[in-house]
Each structure stands twice: as structure tokens, then as C-alpha cells.
Amino acid sequence: MNESILIVEDEQKIARVLEIELEAEGYRVSKANDGLQALELYRTGEWDLVLLDVMLPGISGIEILRRIRAADAATPVILLTAKSSVEDKVSGLDLGANDYMTKPFQIEELLARIRAALRQRLVPxxxxxxxxxxxxxxxxxxxxxxxxxxxxxxxxxxxxxxxxxxxxxxxxxxxxxxxxxxxxxxxxxxxxxxxxxxxxxxxxxxxxxxxxxxxxxxxxxxxxxxxxxxxxxxx
Missing domain, CATH: 1.10.10.10 (Winged helix-like DNA-binding domain superfamily/Winged helix DNA-binding domain)
Structure with a gap:
């Protein structure tokens, strides 16, 4: 397993836990803690999946999602957010997110969703x-x-x-x-x-x-x- 994952999360403790867990699973990981840094890393790297927090300083996660989808319809994006309303989930999915996780979440569930998103993009x-x-x-x-x-x-x-x-x-x-x-x-x-x-x-x-x-x-x-x-x- 050598898939690369970009974590976009401004809460340092959450970002660090995600980094540790994902690296333990064999993924290559990079982190961004605000919207501007996230866009720069996204544009200059090659990513198999993006974990994207909605509430970010600088540029919101929803705006980052819009910009990603304007240029790239294929890379899986899983949104991470504290918002839990149905409207927020539908809005994120309609903008092109592949999945949506509400904080707090179990890491096992997130890992399962990551595996599902990565499998979905592969052609046998x-x-x-x-x-x-x-x-x-x-x-x-x-x-x-x-x-x-x-x-x-x-x-x-x-x-x-x-x-x-x-x-x-x-x-x-x-x-x-x-x-x-x-x-x-x-x-x-x-x-x-x-x-x-x-x-x-x-x-x-x-x-x-x-x-x-x-x-x-x-x-x-x-x-x-x-x-x-x-x-x-x-x-």
C-alpha cells in the first residue's frame, strides 16, 4: 500500500492522530492546517485521496472542494466536519465530495471509508x-x-x-x-x-x-x- 493522502485539518491534535493512524496503515501522508496551504500542497503534489475539514482558517473546506472539483473530478475527497445536519451533508456531497464524516468519529470507521473510496476509483x-x-x-x-x-x-x-x-x-x-x-x-x-x-x-x-x-x-x-x-x- 503506497497511496498518498492529504490531510487538511486545522486542529493539530486531530491532524496528528490521523497522521499516525494512516501511516500505521501504510499510507503516505502530508498535512495542511489552513486553506491556503492546502491548495498549495494539492496543486504541487499527487494525491490518491484528500481528507478535508470544512471549517478552516483562510479558505473554507467547501471552497477548497469547489476548486478541486473544478480541475479534478476523480480524486476522492472525504469531508471532516463538526456539523451534523442533513443539509450540510447533502450540500457537501452535491458539491462532489465522495463521503462525509462528522466529528467525533471512530478511526476504524474512517479507515473503512478511506478503503472504500480508494477501491471505488480503481479499474480492475x-x-x-x-x-x-x-x-x-x-x-x-x-x-x-x-x-x-x-x-x-x-x-x-x-x-x-x-x-x-x-x-x-x-x-x-x-x-x-x-x-x-x-x-x-x-x-x-x-x-x-x-x-x-x-x-x-x-x-x-x-x-x-x-x-x-x-x-x-x-x-x-x-x-x-x-x-x-x-x-x-x-x-
Missing amino acids: AEAVSAGLVDGTWLLAGDLKLNETTREVIRSGKSIELTPREFDLLSYLLKHQRQVLGREQIVEAVWGYDYYGDTNVVDVYIRYVRKKVDTGFASELIHTVRGVGYVLKEAQ
């Missing part, structure tokens, strides 16, 4: 060798998804997805032709916080199907009764 080697990846596009029939620009196109038509819908479709495309159980999907797309709550998978599959399959010549997302779902072209 089998997908590459099977011709399911073309440059930065993931392909399935007339459907293609670009993780860098976060574009989704089917039969030449652009499809608008929410961040979570995009992550779900991306995961299905990366593992297409594989039958994926609900627990497996929850762990990869939603992370630790949703363990045991697989109903959320069914809800979001319905959302994505409505946008990606409805009105097109063939269905790509299929239900495997009693198991889960699979994305594949019709035979």
Missing part, C-alpha cells in the same frame, strides 16, 4: 484486458462513463447523475458482467456507515435505471434474484 485489470476501458472512458455497449470529467453518455445522449448515482454506475461498470451482492455494493459505494442497510442499493439502482436504461433499446442493469445486480449487455 480484467476490465482493461476485456476491452471495457477506452482511455478514460468505461464502456458497456452504447453507454460510456468518464471518471475524469464525470460525464455519462448513452447513444450520444448526455445523462445527468447525482454524485452517488455516478459512483454506483461507475462501480457497476468497473465490475460489469460480475454479479454483485447488495452488501458488496454497499461496502464499495457507501462505505462503513451503511453496513446492514442494503435497501439503499435497491433505491439507487432504481434511480440509475430510470436514467440509464429507460427509453433506450436495451437494458444494461439486471437484477439477479436473491443475490443482487449485474451490468451487462444483452446477449
Whole structure:
């Protein structure tokens, strides 16, 4: 494990604990304690994931998130904040955050969410060798998804997805032709916080199907009764 993580946190004790725990897990870590330093480190380094506090001196975490997403749609960002309202969480996710942790949190939960976010961004080697990846596009029939620009196109038509819908479709495309159980999907797309709550998978599959399959010549997302779902072209 050599993934690099940027910690953006102005509370020195929290930042130090995160640094120790992440380095113990094998990650390479750098820290920034204000918004300006965070942007400088982000622009001059290569990061696999960013842990971003919302309340920062100088430039807020939300503004940093906006600037990151303006140039980079792929790097996972997990927000750290003392705010706990549903509105704050939805706002952060809608701006492109991959996940959201409310302080205080358990380090085991944060580590699980980091692992899930890092897994989500990887394309399996089998997908590459099977011709399911073309440059930065993931392909399935007339459907293609670009993780860098976060574009989704089917039969030449652009499809608008929410961040979570995009992550779900991306995961299905990366593992297409594989039958994926609900627990497996929850762990990869939603992370630790949703363990045991697989109903959320069914809800979001319905959302994505409505946008990606409805009105097109063939269905790509299929239900495997009693198991889960699979994305594949019709035979």
C-alpha cells in the first residue's frame, strides 16, 4: 500500500492522530492546517485521496472542494466536519465530495471509508484486458462513463447523475458482467456507515435505471434474484 493522502485539518491534535493512524496503515501522508496551504500542497503534489475539514482558517473546506472539483473530478475527497445536519451533508456531497464524516468519529470507521473510496476509483485489470476501458472512458455497449470529467453518455445522449448515482454506475461498470451482492455494493459505494442497510442499493439502482436504461433499446442493469445486480449487455 503506497497511496498518498492529504490531510487538511486545522486542529493539530486531530491532524496528528490521523497522521499516525494512516501511516500505521501504510499510507503516505502530508498535512495542511489552513486553506491556503492546502491548495498549495494539492496543486504541487499527487494525491490518491484528500481528507478535508470544512471549517478552516483562510479558505473554507467547501471552497477548497469547489476548486478541486473544478480541475479534478476523480480524486476522492472525504469531508471532516463538526456539523451534523442533513443539509450540510447533502450540500457537501452535491458539491462532489465522495463521503462525509462528522466529528467525533471512530478511526476504524474512517479507515473503512478511506478503503472504500480508494477501491471505488480503481479499474480492475480484467476490465482493461476485456476491452471495457477506452482511455478514460468505461464502456458497456452504447453507454460510456468518464471518471475524469464525470460525464455519462448513452447513444450520444448526455445523462445527468447525482454524485452517488455516478459512483454506483461507475462501480457497476468497473465490475460489469460480475454479479454483485447488495452488501458488496454497499461496502464499495457507501462505505462503513451503511453496513446492514442494503435497501439503499435497491433505491439507487432504481434511480440509475430510470436514467440509464429507460427509453433506450436495451437494458444494461439486471437484477439477479436473491443475490443482487449485474451490468451487462444483452446477449
